[in-house]
Amino acid sequence: MGACDVSFARSIRLTLGATALAATALTAVPAAAQDNSEVRIRKLEAEVRALQRKVFPGGDGKFFEPEISTGQGSVTFTPANPSTTAVTDILARLDAMEAQMQQLTAQVEENGNSYRDLASRLAALEVTSGVAAPGNPLPAATGPSALAPATATPAPAAARPAPTPAAAARPAGPTAERLAAVQAIMKPQTDDAGDDEYSYGFRLWDAKFFPEAQQQLALFLEKYPNHARTSWARNLLGRAYLDDGKPREAAPWFLKNYQADKQSARAPDSLLYLAESMIQLKDTDRACIALAEFSETYPAVASGRLKDQYEANRKKVKCN
Template identity: 55%
Template sequence: MTITLRGSLSLAAIALGLSAPLAVPIMAQTAPKPPAVQVDPEMRLRRIEAEIRAVQRKVFPEGVGKTFVPEITAGQSTAAPTGTPAAPAVSDLLARMDAVEAQLARLTAQIEEGQNRAAKTEERLAKLELASAPALGEPEVQPSAAATTPAPLAPVTPAPVTLAPKPVAAKPATIAPTSAKPAAKPLTPSATRLAAVQAIEKPADGDTGTNEYMYGFRLWEAKFYPEAQQQLQIYVDRYPKHKMISQGRNLLGRAWLDDGKPGTAAQFFLQNYLADKKGNRAPDSLLYLGVAMVKLKDTEKACGAFTELAATYPAEVAGRIKTQYDNARASVKCK
């Protein structure tokens, strides 16, 4: 019995000893695993690279330049694509582009309209400049011995002035030689006329330019037209930048026009208008240029002057010179 019991105990111990090693792996396999720790791939890659560099230092202890650079590199991040703009922003941009295009179209139309007006103005001025030459049958004025010859204007060179009331002059050279008459000697002014002219007082107050103009105005107002022509010519030549130069040139043309010389007067009217279109007597000169053309029986140029006047100075035509303009326009039939 004793032997049997011991044998049984020994067999049990042996069975327990054999089953113990097997139980441990089984228990290990069946036991629940702890949750795995999430490791960043970038950190793992850096750790692996560090380990490789450590191995290289052990393999090549002397060695700079003998190590190998890892071929693994960090991935390049790609930029996120730009999103599509919102519909309201696109609509606003298109509306602004349409507005800009509309403004450009309006500017283009205005430029073309301005160029058209400029072309028409140049055409009218070209027609008016043809009127600057004196009429064919208009006699030239010869200076008398008592008159002082004034310096001619730069744009036009009217004939010198005489103090004689009705000088006798030769006809222009364009007429046939057989019909030309020899020029008569200019008549000297009578003592009565000289006394009347000398009785007109020349202003002495104010600046000298104004005094010269006012003296010419007084001579013109007294209907001493040749003397007024001479005096106003002196003023225009000596004081071309004077504040009253527009009045002076216009009145010089009036003196020639009232003296029955519309061709010469037209030169001064046109010159005054072209020299300073903003001058205070530029509208008057354009008006009397048309009047001079009417006297020369040049209807086309007269109508051109009146049309230019109405287009350039509408306020003056409707106000200050309305009566003169209406009377002058009624004296000619324009298309």
């Protein structure tokens, strides 16, 4: 090989070497840039996830998608507008709450008006009838039309007639036969002492020992004012007086039982028996007030459980 050929071959090798170096350099630059970009992207993704955990604590998937692992690393899918659904839900719930508050406010106002109307009617019933519940006396301005006890102020001793021989011979207390009959009525003995006291009073009333039933039921109410049978006992005590021919003494217990709790077990019965007491006292106006209150307050009971008694009382008086 001549000198020219050697020189030409050397030039070719130098050119190829330079080209290879240039190609290597050109290839290395994009690769380095690509690696740097990948690191920055992963860093940004980590910061976004940290921000999401800060804004939406818990990260339970309610506001953004969980990370889904692919074959090429972790990819995070975030909705385009994650707050839109949550805000819309909150606004909808606020609208519903406002609607409910409006309904509750209207119901409270309606109940308040109804309560004031009932209170006014009861006040009118008390004033016009003069019947005061036990422990709740009427004011002195009720006037002569008020119901006064049958035993008014006793006359002086000199003005009272001397007792007749028959009255003097009348025994001062119950007879031995009556005492034996009362003692024959057994008092229940259970784990509920209060219920036993009430049941014993009921048995005395059922056996028509009305004075003894009155005493027993009054004792129960004094000892157990908050017992589950309290409404039953007040109503039964009024009935014990009413069945004993004492409507004036019965009326206050019926009125008290109705006023104490209008939703109690025997409140409807007491209001109806109050009307019956007024009927026996020949006070039509007061009886009509009680009957109207009963039909308005307890329409279901007036057409159901106490329908017969209600209709019977209505036939006894003529109301406007």
